[in-house]
Amino acid sequence: MDSINILIGIGLIHCTLFFFDTFFKSCSHYPYLYFLENTGLEIQVLRVKWYTTACxxxxxxxxxxxxxxxxxxxxxxxxxxxxxxxxxxxxxxxxxxxxxxxxxxxxxxxxxxxxxxxxxxxxxxxxxxxxxxxxxxxxxxxxxxxxxxxxxxxxxxxxxxxxxxxxxxxxxxxxxxxxxxxxxxxxxxxxxxxxxxxxxxxxxxxxxxxxxxxxWAPLFTVGQGVTVKTILPNSPLLGPTGLLERDTIYKINDCHVNDGDDWYHCILTAVRQPTPGYCITQKLIQDHDESVPAWHMANGAVSCCGDDSEEGGSLCFEYIEGPPAAPLQLPPHSCLPARLVILNTQRFCQYSHHCAPHEMHCMQPSLDNVTKVVQIKRREGKDVLFIGHPGEIYRTVDVSDWVPKYSFLSSDVPExxxxxxxxxxxxxxxxxxxxxxxxxxxxxxxxxxxxxxxxxxxxxxxxxxxxxxxxxxxxxxxxxxxxxxxxxxxxx
Known part of the structure; x- marks a missing residue:
């Protein structure tokens, strides 16, 4: 229930009590007066007073x-x-x-x-x-x-x-x-x-x-991740491969999450920084590339995936070129399965030289400035991939610093x-x-x-x-x- 509604309800209860108190007193209702005298209650406008000698x-x-x-x-x-x-x-x-x-x-x-x-x-x-x-x-x-x-x-x-x-x-x-x-x-x-x-x-x-x-050390851990308390029904992270309540999150992209402050900081970092690139092998690109002729969309992103590929979870990845002298070994854009790329990445990158071995390449999703790819790592279950504005994660997911050691425990009590x-x-x-x-x-x-x-x-x-x-x-x-x-x- 909304907090404003709670306050309105409390006000109505006060008004109701004051109305009946005034009514019974005006009628000289002796059982009611006897009840007030013996309980020590006194009802006034928006105030209820109780007095006792029992202590x-x-x-x-x-x-x-x-x-x-x-x-x-x-x-x-x-x-x-x-x-x-x-x-x-x-x-x-x-x-x-x-x-x-x-x-x-x-x-x-x-x-x-x-x-x-x-x-x-x-x-x-x-x-x-x-x-x-x-x-x-x-x-x-x-x-x-x-x-x-x-x-x-x-x-x-x-x-x-x-x-x-x-x-x-x-x-x-x-x-x-x-x-x-x-x-x-x-x-x-x-x-x-x-x-x-x-x-x-x-x-x-x-x-x-x-x-x-x-x-609480025998029952809960603190400083080793956050546990998901609630997820709003309209959250884009719900779904078969999405977050679940009681999941323990320890990493967002390459940002470590130890507590609630880190959770906020990592999401803020995902908002401010561009989507990272991923170091993947040339073989993976050649085996799974499903690109079609690329075209520029109105939002500034490049699309190189067909409708069937996008429905299957593929994204258009852009090849991050190395130094000018380095030969271009791949096409500028490749349509690749997003989950496959992220799960098989060796490390994050912003430039091609971040991927040290020659057979590794830096591939970055081609998205607009608002949409980001966010990888959420949890202790149990597959990593959750979120494509959208990272602020939606913070708005629709409530987390706690207290991670239960046993499944029957809830973080609500220590929190x-x-x-x-x-x-x-x-x-x-x-x-x-x-x-x-x-x-x-x-x-x-x-x-x-x-x-x-x-x-x-x-x-x-x-x-x-x-x-x-x-x-x-x-x-x-x-x-x-x-x-x-x-x-x-x-x-x-």
Missing amino acids: NRMIMKWAMDRSRFWLAWFNAGVIITVLLLPIASFIILKMTFSLWIGQSPKDSGIQTLEPMLPGVNLPLNEIGYYAATLALCSIVHEFGHALAAAREDVQVFGMGLLVAFVIPVACAHLNSEQLGALPIYNQLRILCAGVWHNIVLATLAAATLILTTWL ALALLCKYVTVFSAGLAIVNVVPCFYFDGQYIVGALFLLRSKIRHKSLRQALALCVTCIGTLLLGVNLLYIFVNKII
């Missing part, structure tokens, strides 16, 4: 079981988060300075913070990874706050999950009065716990991604895990950096406020609070300007 006992138990460990754990979180705060602020300042002088942050080589939007800078077909990653990162973030609060004897009212259209966001409800009454160091453990857990999650996801190849790890690494690290920026409604606002309340040379508490508010206002303005600039540029 409270588990959170309390975990917090009390190993109190010393959690104390050291959250103390480490405070140190790492406080060290991250100036780094995040420096990134925002550098981005703002680049915008001030009229230079794009990316052009200046600066690390940028960029909102990830499905359909804008993320493919819509990966919206499931997007939603799952956001849910995981926010749950881990809020669970960190709740666990730290329970460790400091702050009441945890419950945990919630809000789905705004397709974006899931977790939330933890704490007793703010008890939190504010704690000593500053204890407050910092709770305030920094969310960012700290996001940092740990990003580190674990990155480590998993790095070790993915080693973890999905690797992609999820990439999303979690980027999103969790990004959320940690953004959350620590001193900005209203972010963790950075409360962290900066708590840091300014620590002992310092400024004795007046009201002055320290005013300075914290000033820093938060500046951070909010800088972050807002950067996000607005990036959003407008992505949309326009």
Whole structure:
């Protein structure tokens, strides 16, 4: 199903839920109200909120079981988060300075913070990874706050999950009065716990991604070719001698394919470079030549094959002459079976002298500038010959770096895990950096406020609070300007 249709379907589901919710509430439908109260559901416009106290006992138990460990754990979180705060602020300042002088942050080589939007800078077909990653990162973030609060004897009212259209966001409800009454160091453990857990999650996801190849080594190989995942029904590579799903491709013409990047590079090379010539023996040419009087076609190619020969898979090959002094030993054009020529070639060539032995000749298919002959080598089965624009191969064939060692395995599982790890690494690290920026409604606002309340040379508490508010206002303005600039540029 098309991704746009999926989004439209999700919107219709939200509208339907909101309609029935409004209808039953207006009728004072008591079973429905009882259902909402007991499940913790709340339905709003394009939003569904769920709240539960079921995790409270588990959170309390975990917090009390190993109190010393959690104390050291959250103390480490405070140190790492406080060290991250100036780094995040420096990134925002550098981005703002680049915008001030009229230079794009990316052009200046600066690390940028960029909102990830499905359909804008993320493919819509990966919206499931997007939603799952956001849910995981926010749950881990809020669970960190709740666990730290329970460790400091702050009441945890419950945990919630809000789905705004397709974006899931977790939330933890704490007793703010008890939190504010704690000593500053204890407050910092709770305030920094969310960012700290996001940092740990990003580190674990990155480590998993790095070790993915080693973890799957008993079942899959990586770097020794690509496996065909899907072939579109309109692909010109389908057919009795064409590609099949689960084929392992290791070469395109004379270009080696080790992974997906090589796959793209080899196809791009086939597009940009002319069709290569083939070194074949003079005997093969004499035994299989079926040429008829040649004529030039409108597209610039030369045809020297009859209708029956073309239907049988023959092409008109042009003899690539050697040095001017060398005698011409063959006619300029020969009609030869394409598969026979390519399978019996000794090497690729662009000039006659590339075919070293005297009995070898360089023969090149006579085609227009767009049409190319592409030889696709696979581990099992005959080589696939494609005649057409190589871009059709890339457009209609989807490949994976993961080559199964056993026929019952699918490359979808390790590929999905690797992609999820990439999303979690980027999103969790990004959320940690953004959350620590001193900005209203972010963790950075409360962290900066708590840091300014620590002992310092400024004795007046009201002055320290005013300075914290000033820093938060500046951070909010800088972050807002950067996000607005990036959003407008992505949309326009």
